[in-house]
Amino acid sequence: MYQNILFDNTNGVVRISLNRPEVHHALNAELLLEITEAVKAAEVDPAVRVVVLTAEGNKAFCSGADLKESVGAGKSAGELLRTRYNPLILALRNIPKPVICRLNGLAVGAGVSLVLACDVVIASEDVYLSQLFVQIGLMPDAGSAFFLPRLLGPARSFELASTGRKVSAKEAVQIGLINRAVPEAELDTAVDDMIRYYRNAPTKAIGTMKLVFNQSYHSNLEEMLELEAVNQEILSKTADFAEGTMAFLQKRKPDYQGK
Incomplete structure (x- = not known):
């Protein structure tokens, strides 16, 4: 059914795993559409109590937009955002079920936007996040311009966006960007504990x-x-x-x- 994600629906838990490891799970049109469809499938299934968003492997969660596709797509940046990115961010925010991000690798650019659109973020301590947009002459998009100031305030959000510097998982917890950072060996246990809570919650x-x-x-x-x-x-x-x-x-x- 899906070509760019792994989808599992078991015991009230939907797991969506980005699966383009050869490009560090860069976001192309097909991947964005498949994640959106998977989130909407979880929304309409009454048996689903919690959604987990992660990526295959442990090197990258999402390296942001697939620039090779963006350059050759024949669509404007605004059109790509309106037709592919924005529907996914809205689907994650509007599903009336908790979405846990299992952040198992680096997240940059629009990959950070995916992270911030989730409800609870549990990360491996050795990962980092970066608002990399500025390094190619762009501003944050896919919701980052909305989420960052609300989470961090204007000064810190502007600093992170305008420099694109790397933020470690530990710093991200300290400044309120994500919820928890744990050693890599403990990531699955921490995520499973959170899944267990939400699967048995009202x-x-x-x-x-x-x-x-x-x-x-x-x-x-x-x-x-x-x-x-x-x-x-x-x-x-x-x-x-x-x-x-x-x-x-x-x-x-x-x-x-x-x-």
Whole structure:
């Protein structure tokens, strides 16, 4: 079905692995489309509770745009962003399920944008991230110009974008760019622990939380208070809320079904 990614859907967990190792998983039109399709497949499958985005091997997560294709595609940069990159970033942000990035190799350029579009990022300590756009005379795109200032503030985000310097995984944690950095040998254990948590968590509550937090970027306090009230009303009628309440009263661990 897929030529540029590996796709696995097992026990409520979808794993999407970039699979163009010969070019360090550079993003071409086909790869972008396949990741987008895989995320959307995970969204509509009610059995899926969590999505993991990673890459094959351990040298690179994503080296950014495939410049060979970009130069010869016959499409403008704006058209490529609108038709291939932007739909993927929106799919990652709008899926009402948690997306974990297993950052197992370097991420540069638009590869960093993929990382930042995920909900939780767990990295190997020996990887780095770089907003490499400036080195070819471009600005950050595919969402980086949105995510960076919100995560880091204007001064630090401008510094990273305008210099394109390498940011180690440890520094990325310290400045709030990603969530965790662990030794390479512990990466799978750390990711599996997070998967296990989300696979057994109240999925609708977490998905709603994600979408409401997205909206907070564009809303004032009054709008957010109403959005909280509307969505809390919806969640209070879910099976997971009933189960969570009963488990609390019975002093036992809840058995959430994501419903």
